[in-house]
Amino acid sequence: xxxxxxxxxxxxxxxxxxxxxxxGKTTTAAALGVRAAExxxxxxxxTIDPARRLAQSMGIDxxxxxxxxxxxxxxxxxGELHAMMLDMKRTFDEIVEAHADPGRARAILExxxxxxxxxxxAGTQEYMAMEKLGQLRARDEWDLIVVDTPPSRSALxxxxxxxxxxxxxxxxxxxxxxxxxxxxxxxxxxFLNVGMSMMTGTLGKLLGxxxxxxxxxxxxxxxxxxxxxRTRADATYRLLQAxxxxxxxxxxxxxxxxREAAYFVERLAAEAMPLAGLVxxxxxxxxxxxxxxxxxxxxxENLDExxxxxxxxxxxxxxxxxxxxxxxSDLATAAASSSVSPAAPTAEPAAQRTxxxxxxxxxxxxxxxxxxxxxxRLHAERMRVLAREQRTRNRFTALHPExxxxxxxxxxxxxxxxxxxxxxxxxxxTGHTPST
Numbered sequence: 001x002x003x004x005x006x007x008x009x010x011x012x013x014x015x016x017x018x019x020x021x022x023x024g025k026t027t028t029a030a031a032l033g034v035r036a037a038e039x040x041x042x043x044x045x046x047t048i049d050p051a052r053r054l055a056q057s058m059g060i061d062x063x064x065x066x067x068x069x070x071x072x073x074x075x076x077x078x079g080e081l082h083a084m085m086l087d088m089k090r091t092f093d094e095i096v097e098a099h100a101d102p103g104r105a106r107a108i109l110e111x112x113x114x115x116x117x118x119x120x121x122a123g124t125q126e127y128m129a130m131e132k133l134g135q136l137r138a139r140d141e142w143d144l145i146v147v148d149t150p151p152s153r154s155a156l157x158x159x160x161x162x163x164x165x166x167x168x169x170x171x172x173x174x175x176x177x178x179x180x181x182x183x184x185x186x187x188x189x190x191f192l193n194v195g196m197s198m199m200t201g202t203l204g205k206l207l208g209x210x211x212x213x214x215x216x217x218x219x220x221x222x223x224x225x226x227x228x229x230r231t232r233a234d235a236t237y238r239l240l241q242a243x244x245x246x247x248x249x250x251x252x253x254x255x256x257x258x259r260e261a262a263y264f265v266e267r268l269a270a271e272a273m274p275l276a277g278l279v280x281x282x283x284x285x286x287x288x289x290x291x292x293x294x295x296x297x298x299x300x301e302n303l304d305e306x307x308x309x310x311x312x313x314x315x316x317x318x319x320x321x322x323x324x325x326x327x328x329s330d331l332a333t334a335a336a337s338s339s340v341s342p343a344a345p346t347a348e349p350a351a352q353r354t355x356x357x358x359x360x361x362x363x364x365x366x367x368x369x370x371x372x373x374x375x376x377r378l379h380a381e382r383m384r385v386l387a388r389e390q391r392t393r394n395r396f397t398a399l400h401p402e403x404x405x406x407x408x409x410x411x412x413x414x415x416x417x418x419x420x421x422x423x424x425x426x427x428x429x430t431g432h433t434p435s436t
């Protein structure tokens with residue numbers, strides 16, 4: 001998969017990064033935003049991740065529900081980057097304020113049931129993420145929106161949020177609570193007193209009479225807005241299916257993460273969502289891939305048993321041990337050079353060496369062998385990791401050969417600034433794992 005053509009295409013207006021939790025969706029979204037802005041796009045990154053690391057990496061004190069410009073972007077051709085973090089409750093409040101008259105809006109915002117609903121009702125975060133996406137797209141202030149989807153346990157949450165909220169608003173319980181307000185007058189009061197007496201009595205005992213009253217008041221105030229929720233949710237859903245939207249599934253080369261990625265791929269296909277490809281994040285590599293884990297482990301055992309040496313007169317092996325390979329000699333030389341102090345005195349003539357010098361050299365040789373053996377074991381473990389990652393990827397590609405894949409090499413540390421995000425962007429673009 002080629003990333004630069006995707007973000008350079010002015011027809012690409014929305015990129016949605018999705019995947020299981022902990023696979024690097026937020027970092028990937030931010031890196032895409034930085035790279036696109038520095039290539040001339042006007043970008044806004046919408047993150048759902050409450051962690052502060054994204055704001056800090058962009059040099060911003062904090063992110064909130066208002067897009068903030070990111071300074072330090074090496075932009076060209078008018079490119080710029082804004083970033084924001086979804087405030088679920090504030091987004092819900094904005095919807096109420098925009099679609100209700102001031103009196104009704106105040107009654108809704110002050111309602112205790114609404115305050116609980118807007119702060120943590122199941123599916124509200126996912127729904128509000130789609131609401132905010134629709135708002136950003138309607139403003140037409142940015143030509144590319146990069147969305148970091150909520151950290152959901154299920155691939156269904158983000159795509160199903162509008163349907164779930166619609167089901168809640170259309171549910172029998174809500175319709176029953178709305179009925180008195182719709183009937184109105186004496187008939188409404190009669191219905192409330194007779195038709196709901198058993199229900200309110202039972203629910204009042206279970207939930208509390210005041211809670212039930214708050215719910216009824218909320219439903220009555222929100223009645224005229226329910227249709228708008230469904231309409232906007234449907235419009236945003238169609239926007240996600242339309243040309244100009246691209247989904248990137250993010251995963252790590254681990255079995256569970258790629259199993260989730262496969263589920264995402266299948267679900268996106270079922271919903272006719274445009275999939276651009278898979279970002280395989282934190283892939284490990286090695287600069288000595290020609291040295292297998294088995295050979296490295298065997299060489300380490302030989303060194304520990306004293307059956308292999310790296311002598312001053314040249315790389316040789318003791319009698320009965322296999323010849324030292326170029327890779328092993330290089331590792332031994334590197335280990336020796338790293339273990340000897342730069343301030344060590346130059347070698348003296350052999351005649352002037354003392355017994356203490358001989359003992360010191362023997363100790364140094366032993367230390368070097370142990371260090372080299374340790375490095376060889378680390379390399380063997382790295383090669384086992386590489387083999388496992390490759391097998392895991394091969395299983396995914398066998399199941400989904402139609403999905404384009406780009407590998408992103410693992411960084412030695414966490415991303416904490418724009419330079420780190422640029423490094424991720426470079427790895428996204430190269431499409432291969434550089435030697436580490």
